[in-house]
Amino acid sequence: MSIIIQTDSLKKNYGSKVVLNNISMSIERGTIVGLLGPNGCGKTTLIKIIAGLVKDYSGKVLIDNYEPGEYTKSIISYLPEKTYLPDYYSPKDALDFFEDFYRDFDRKKAEDMLEKFRLDPNQKLKSMSKGMQEKVQLILVMSRKAKIYLLDEPLGGLDSASRKAMLDIILDNYSEDAAVIISTHLINDVERIFDRVIMIGNGSILIDDTADGIREKNGMSVVNLFEEVFKCW
Amino acid sequence: MLVKLIKYEFKDTSRIIPFFYLITLMFIGIVLFATESNIMWFRMTSSILLLFIGIAVSVITWVIIVIRFYKNLFSNEGYLMFTLPVKTYTLLTSKTIVSICWTMLSNIIGICAVLIGMYGLGIAEDLVLISEKLSEYRLDYIILCVIILVMLESLYLLCLIFFAITISNRSSFHKLGIAGAFIIYIVTNIILQIVGSLFSIFVPISLDLNIVNEISISLTFENMFGYLLDTFRGIEPTNVVIGLGGVIFELIMICVLFYITLENMKEKLSLK
Amino acid sequence: MAKDFSSNVPIYLQIMDHVKLKITSGAWEPGQRLPSVRDLAVEFSVNPNTMQRALVELERDGLLYTERTSGRFVSQDQQKISKVRQEMAEEYTDNYYSAMQKLGFKYEEILNIVANKFKKEVGDK
Numbered sequence: 001m002s003i004i005i006q007t008d009s010l011k012k013n014y015g016s017k018v019v020l021n022n023i024s025m026s027i028e029r030g031t032i033v034g035l036l037g038p039n040g041c042g043k044t045t046l047i048k049i050i051a052g053l054v055k056d057y058s059g060k061v062l063i064d065n066y067e068p069g070e071y072t073k074s075i076i077s078y079l080p081e082k083t084y085l086p087d088y089y090s091p092k093d094a095l096d097f098f099e100d101f102y103r104d105f106d107r108k109k110a111e112d113m114l115e116k117f118r119l120d121p122n123q124k125l126k127s128m129s130k131g132m133q134e135k136v137q138l139i140l141v142m143s144r145k146a147k148i149y150l151l152d153e154p155l156g157g158l159d160s161a162s163r164k165a166m167l168d169i170i171l172d173n174y175s176e177d178a179a180v181i182i183s184t185h186l187i188n189d190v191e192r193i194f195d196r197v198i199m200i201g202n203g204s205i206l207i208d209d210t211a212d213g214i215r216e217k218n219g220m221s222v223v224n225l226f227e228e229v230f231k232c233w
Numbered sequence: 234m235l236v237k238l239i240k241y242e243f244k245d246t247s248r249i250i251p252f253f254y255l256i257t258l259m260f261i262g263i264v265l266f267a268t269e270s271n272i273m274w275f276r277m278t279s280s281i282l283l284l285f286i287g288i289a290v291s292v293i294t295w296v297i298i299v300i301r302f303y304k305n306l307f308s309n310e311g312y313l314m315f316t317l318p319v320k321t322y323t324l325l326t327s328k329t330i331v332s333i334c335w336t337m338l339s340n341i342i343g344i345c346a347v348l349i350g351m352y353g354l355g356i357a358e359d360l361v362l363i364s365e366k367l368s369e370y371r372l373d374y375i376i377l378c379v380i381i382l383v384m385l386e387s388l389y390l391l392c393l394i395f396f397a398i399t400i401s402n403r404s405s406f407h408k409l410g411i412a413g414a415f416i417i418y419i420v421t422n423i424i425l426q427i428v429g430s431l432f433s434i435f436v437p438i439s440l441d442l443n444i445v446n447e448i449s450i451s452l453t454f455e456n457m458f459g460y461l462l463d464t465f466r467g468i469e470p471t472n473v474v475i476g477l478g479g480v481i482f483e484l485i486m487i488c489v490l491f492y493i494t495l496e497n498m499k500e501k502l503s504l505k
Numbered sequence: 506m507a508k509d510f511s512s513n514v515p516i517y518l519q520i521m522d523h524v525k526l527k528i529t530s531g532a533w534e535p536g537q538r539l540p541s542v543r544d545l546a547v548e549f550s551v552n553p554n555t556m557q558r559a560l561v562e563l564e565r566d567g568l569l570y571t572e573r574t575s576g577r578f579v580s581q582d583q584q585k586i587s588k589v590r591q592e593m594a595e596e597y598t599d600n601y602y603s604a605m606q607k608l609g610f611k612y613e614e615i616l617n618i619v620a621n622k623f624k625k626e627v628g629d630k
Contacts, residue, residue: 032552055501055503171550224512
């Protein structure tokens with residue numbers, strides 16, 4: 001398994017606040033990684049740096065051996081926590097857009113998923129509920145055949161049936177070439193699909209282990225360990 | 234990729250800007266009709282309104298462009314735009330090109346509206362007189378120069394606001410929020426105006442207007458300072474010297490601002 | 506159809522137990538071809554790497570075998586399967602016995618309870 005994301009002594013401050021403190025980690029192809037931590041602890045910043053949205057960091061970040069830039073953006077499919085499509089777009093407009101800019105976009109797959117979730121491709125996003133908007137975005141992101149999927153809270157606004165459906169989509173998309181990084185609060189639902197778990201607190205990596213390793217060493221689930229680690233935060 | 238970005242930029246801005254063109258055209262129609270109908274108050278009111286609309290078109294276009302720039306790159310949509318597999322240079326250039334197109338179009342429509350407004354007010358004959366006088370002295374290229382200067386000024390203001398918005402996105406300015414962009418814009422504008430004026434006065438490239446015998450304009454390599462000094466001392470000027478340094482400065486600054494904006498977008502981006 | 510896995514114990518071990526059950530109970534017949542790792546992973550709703558690890562372990566234990574071009578199959582070794590079935594039976598029994606002991610039952614009482622249960626089952630038939 002080769003390494004597709006590598007960070008070395010990555011640091012990022014916002015003014016005097018240290019958000020990322022010497023983060024060194026590597027992520028291999030063909031793994032599903034859980035990025036866990038309380039809010040404001042730096043995991044979103046880490047994801048933004050990998051995605052190329054934050055450029056003024058110090059330290060090294062290599063994605064498929066390239067620094068964040070045009071190439072890395074072409075192989076990363078990023079789902080942010082917020083709605084990033086213009087609200088006057090419809091799913092169809094978004095499909096056109098993605099098809100135009102991303103060579104690895106599978107339009108048929110996206111259309112099938114929209115149908116499966118009973119989303120009207122011509123309905124403007126602003127008239128959709130938040131949950132529906134999130135589904136549309138997740139469908140767009142997962143319809144790309146990318147090498148890295150960066151999912152920031154992909155299950156947030158979904159009911160439990162939709163969450164299950166989304167997890168199936170993520171698993172179904174698994175490829176030995178691709179890495180999936182999921183940052184989430186809903187550890188309960190998701191921990192069974194993690195290969196690895198990285199827990200970040202106060203800008204530092206507190207735990208970096210395989211999911212089953214955590215279970216073996218601690219005799220508890222990942223979510224329980226998480227609660228243990230962060231109980232005093 | 235540049236073409237695709239330009240396509241989408243036009244698509245998204247065409248939702249609003251042409252709407253104002255429509256209003257302007259409507260009013261042009263109204264004024265023309267009013268002039269034919271010869272109802273004095275109708276003609277006067279609509280013409281004055283048209284004058285305001287002519288100016289408003291350019292202003293509103295500028296505002297829309299600015300809001301679009303901020304919203305599309307530095308608000309939530311920025312998460313989409315900045316993760317596209319394109320070079321930052323392409324992103325900025327596409328926006329600049331489309332903004333210039335709309336700005337020029339708005340200026341042209343605005344000028345037409347103002348001219349027709351003047352026609353409605355009956356000032357048109359005076360304008361025709363002036364332009365005839367100018368062609369008599371073979372100076373009609375002045376009109377062209379004025380138009381070019383207006384375009385230059387629009388381009389300059391665009392670069393300035395793009396610069397301000399991009400700089401205000403730096404991590405260190407996050408605390409200021411949107412106000413940061415305004416502050417940077419105003420401060421930079423003031424500083425550059427001052428420097429620009431100094432350039433106008435001291436850079437030795439000027440227009441020399443000879444108004445004594447005939448009206449002629451020539452390019453000279455003197456600076457404006459001497460002329461200003463004379464004026465202060467109350468000495469009657471034989472020639473009017475207008476420094477071109479300010480224009481040159483603006484041209485240079487457009488390139489400089491664009492470059493700095495680009496560098497900041499590439500290296501100092503920090504989306505919230 | 507996700508299997509209900511506890512998150513407190515390594516998932517690959519739970520998958521192994523589950524597959525062992527399928528094999529020893531005959532739900533998966535000897536020589537039967539398994540679905541792909543990916544399909545199984547989606548069916549169980551687990552990470553494909555975890556599924557792979559479980560299957561590899563079972564191969565090592567002799568309950569599965571791989572034919573390079575054709576895929577993975579359930580072992581045809583009836584003896585092996587019987588042996589594992591036996592092991593599982595003993596494990597269940599051990600667990601039952603320990604649990605009953607914890608409740609305070611003695612050996613004869615446990616025997617009676619089991620005998621009664623047996624009679625009832627047979628009687629119902």
